[in-house]
Amino acid sequence: MQVTLKIQRFNPEKDSAPYWKEYSLDMHPNDRVLDALLYIKNHIDGTLTMRSSCAHGICGSDAMRINGVNQLACKSLFSKVGNNVTIEPIAGLPVIKDLVVDMEPFMEHYRSVLPFFINDDPAPEKERLQSEEDRLKFEESTKCILCACCTTSCPTFWATDAYVGPAAIVQAHRFIFDSRDQGSQQRLEILADPDGVWRCRTIFNCTNACPREIKVTEAIAEVKKEILFSKL
Amino acid sequence: MQYHYHKHDVIIVGAGGAGLMAALYAGKEVDTAVISKLYPTRSHTGAAQGGVGAALANLEEDHWEWHAYDTIKGADFIGDQDAIEFMCKDAPDVVYELEHMGLPFDRTPDGKISQRRFGGHTNNETKQAVMRACNSADRTGHMILQTLYQQCIKHNVNFYDEYQMLDLIMVDGEARGVVAYEIDTGELHVFHAKAVMLATGGWGPVWNITSNAHTLTGDGPALVLRHGLPLEDMEFFQFHPTGLFKLGILITEAVRGEGGVLINGKGERFMPKYAPTVKELASRDVVSRAIYMEVMAGNGVDGKDYVYLDVTPETVNHYFEVDDSRLPNGEIRKIDDHFVKTKLEDISDFCRTYVGVDPTKEPIPVQPTAHYAMGGIPTDIDTHALANEKGDLVPGLYAAGECGCISVHGGNRLGTNSLLDLVVFGRRGGKVMAQDVKKMEFKPIDAEAAVAKVRAELDAILNNTGTESHADIKQEMKNIMTKDVSVFRVEEGMAEAVQKLRELRERYKHIHIDDKGKRFNTNLLEAWQVGNLLDLALVTAESALARKESRGAHARDDYPERDDENWMKHTMVYLDADGKVTLKYKPVTVTKYQPVKRVY
Numbered sequence: 106m107q108v109t110l111k112i113q114r115f116n117p118e119k120d121s122a123p124y125w126k127e128y129s130l131d132m133h134p135n136d137r138v139l140d141a142l143l144y145i146k147n148h149i150d151g152t153l154t155m156r157s158s159c160a161h162g163i164c165g166s167d168a169m170r171i172n173g174v175n176q177l178a179c180k181s182l183f184s185k186v187g188n189n190v191t192i193e194p195i196a197g198l199p200v201i202k203d204l205v206v207d208m209e210p211f212m213e214h215y216r217s218v219l220p221f222f223i224n225d226d227p228a229p230e231k232e233r234l235q236s237e238e239d240r241l242k243f244e245e246s247t248k249c250i251l252c253a254c255c256t257t258s259c260p261t262f263w264a265t266d267a268y269v270g271p272a273a274i275v276q277a278h279r280f281i282f283d284s285r286d287q288g289s290q291q292r293l294e295i296l297a298d299p300d301g302v303w304r305c306r307t308i309f310n311c312t313n314a315c316p317r318e319i320k321v322t323e324a325i326a327e328v329k330k331e332i333l334f335s336k337l
Numbered sequence: 338m339q340y341h342y343h344k345h346d347v348i349i350v351g352a353g354g355a356g357l358m359a360a361l362y363a364g365k366e367v368d369t370a371v372i373s374k375l376y377p378t379r380s381h382t383g384a385a386q387g388g389v390g391a392a393l394a395n396l397e398e399d400h401w402e403w404h405a406y407d408t409i410k411g412a413d414f415i416g417d418q419d420a421i422e423f424m425c426k427d428a429p430d431v432v433y434e435l436e437h438m439g440l441p442f443d444r445t446p447d448g449k450i451s452q453r454r455f456g457g458h459t460n461n462e463t464k465q466a467v468m469r470a471c472n473s474a475d476r477t478g479h480m481i482l483q484t485l486y487q488q489c490i491k492h493n494v495n496f497y498d499e500y501q502m503l504d505l506i507m508v509d510g511e512a513r514g515v516v517a518y519e520i521d522t523g524e525l526h527v528f529h530a531k532a533v534m535l536a537t538g539g540w541g542p543v544w545n546i547t548s549n550a551h552t553l554t555g556d557g558p559a560l561v562l563r564h565g566l567p568l569e570d571m572e573f574f575q576f577h578p579t580g581l582f583k584l585g586i587l588i589t590e591a592v593r594g595e596g597g598v599l600i601n602g603k604g605e606r607f608m609p610k611y612a613p614t615v616k617e618l619a620s621r622d623v624v625s626r627a628i629y630m631e632v633m634a635g636n637g638v639d640g641k642d643y644v645y646l647d648v649t650p651e652t653v654n655h656y657f658e659v660d661d662s663r664l665p666n667g668e669i670r671k672i673d674d675h676f677v678k679t680k681l682e683d684i685s686d687f688c689r690t691y692v693g694v695d696p697t698k699e700p701i702p703v704q705p706t707a708h709y710a711m712g713g714i715p716t717d718i719d720t721h722a723l724a725n726e727k728g729d730l731v732p733g734l735y736a737a738g739e740c741g742c743i744s745v746h747g748g749n750r751l752g753t754n755s756l757l758d759l760v761v762f763g764r765r766g767g768k769v770m771a772q773d774v775k776k777m778e779f780k781p782i783d784a785e786a787a788v789a790k791v792r793a794e795l796d797a798i799l800n801n802t803g804t805e806s807h808a809d810i811k812q813e814m815k816n817i818m819t820k821d822v823s824v825f826r827v828e829e830g831m832a833e834a835v836q837k838l839r840e841l842r843e844r845y846k847h848i849h850i851d852d853k854g855k856r857f858n859t860n861l862l863e864a865w866q867v868g869n870l871l872d873l874a875l876v877t878a879e880s881a882l883a884r885k886e887s888r889g890a891h892a893r894d895d896y897p898e899r900d901d902e903n904w905m906k907h908t909m910v911y912l913d914a915d916g917k918v919t920l921k922y923k924p925v926t927v928t929k930y931q932p933v934k935r936v937y
Contacts, residue, residue, distance in 0.1 A: 118854045135691070147808035151851030151860040156379075158550040161586045161687060163479060164379040180690055201521060202857040208376065221487035222439025231393075232436040234448035240441065247441050247473075247480065251378050279441075286439065318686075 165252030195257035223288030255311035352377035354759030355738025356536035357485035362767025370495035385478025387591035388470025390753030391428035412747025413889035414932035512733035523855030544707035559869030570712035572881035580706025597648035612937035619937035645700035720766035748889020803847025
């Protein structure tokens, strides 16, 4: 199939502002948008710049805005996105070059929620036991790959970059609902901040954007409930 | 010459499972930093699916000695048995440690770490498959990577994210640091260190169909070669039997562990012909060859080069009856749609997304995919890099994970042993480096000269006005290696491959790139990385050409038998600046298991 890619370009060493550039290519419906970007880079214009690594949706490098929706370029097939495809960097983070954004503000929010296991009791000789039922309570949020599709699709985050954002809340959720963890109270206090969970307006963009099909909005709601409940 | 200067006791290059585990342990005691060309959570450890092997015996009888023997046999008796015994004995402890770090393993009904069957892992008495793979759904690698990164954040490990290593600083045969390129700015950084650990992963992109990320370009091993040091057992590269057709995306062996069967184009289950006892759960080299032979015999699906992996409950339950496969409680095994969807959630997603197949309803089209390097930078059991076949060490240099070769995988790695290797030897390497550097002072380096050397290499690419394209050269290399240095190999093909690879190396000297800028110049870095892949392809082909036997993943049509008398030895390959390859050999460490014929 003949496809037209309209890509937002920006080279910080040359351009004062981003601009659009179009490319026409012959692709197969089962090809990924990433295949087309790599084709352009390898055969048409080596300056086109994006991040990518695993190319099958588990490393989270190639999040971008494709036809207005955040997704991973390696999980977007032309059979789904059609033959007129607009590609921009994910929004709300500073653009470094073409489709590459500065991930540091995103990672800072991630680090702020104590995204690590906390349990100061002496470890047993073997594993800590956990029931299958307890394990399932945080199953969804363990799937997060930190691609930033959710956070950078959130209008609240665009408006207020101090908002911790859905990805960081999902990461906190992963520990708050882990029966083995002891750091929930600290995390809930962090997320009860004005720039924490209450900035979420339940717009569901995050859930729609998640390439791992995590029910992000639901996870945020569970954390909100936990904050209310723990304060009662 | 402009550059930034940093000083850390320990520098670790690569932030996958081995690098992060080493960083955690070294970082507890000495000043440690990790350099990674990707954000750590993008590392390819995250792609590992099925499990990490450890004889916990949570669901049935198991012993680390059985695990060790299975690994030695899987390796086709060319693994070093002392290292294998150490790894398998250490396995339960390191898995419990991961659990204590919060790793969310799946659970058994009584709340313990869940375990599943995997290829080549057996009850040594009954010879039947044993549940040894500790798993977290089908994203165990993702969970390990995330957990280790979380712990690194907790313990304030220093990270230099998106820095590409471009050279090792070697003085008087000692490693004293690294030169790296800050991808965002294009500036060069000198990292002065007492200990440098390479944990850069594999180089599957040398072949066409691969399960590997395209960022896996063997940077560590290629730089080791360039400094006149050897690589070990490069001819042993694993082709995983079940890559998604055309894309090569890994479809975990756990699919077969949970009952999935391989079906050829005639609708026949063919593995019983090749491995009567464990069938689909034979080791990977055996299953990949079986698929290849089915395809060669015209039994591929639609006459093409793929077969079906069938995990539909209807088929699986049928073969559970046929095989009389039972649960530990004596009941016949049985699965349903829900089981497939939850235990194999990610691969269900891959199948739906990329080939439009729902694995609970239809079979999955699969073909062998270049997956894992058994060879790499030779090390001792403490991850010290070796300078030669005599076993002399390279002071200051360490390697762990897939880029290293201890050797615990020998001629063929068992599934679940890669994740195990990462965490066992990452941990050991981290501890050893911490002890080693406490006894050492920083030794002098000529940072100016180190930077000038790298700058000259980059300028040679940036200013080259040649007409060749690194992307085309890379594609031709993949074609050559796929055609002639793949699942089956013969003398003429490999000799031709060596010749053609040499031509490509000449052409590589005349590449040009479009991007001459400083900011995020991935065009420049990818061009440099193709040079690494070409060196690794050449030493792989030369090592394979010389080994006149069939063993593990190295299968030759012209020498179909294993030859223990002449070839029970490790290859040590050197590459000089002119492209001349020198092959030497070193003995295999045998503790108590003498080679026997391998049957599954």
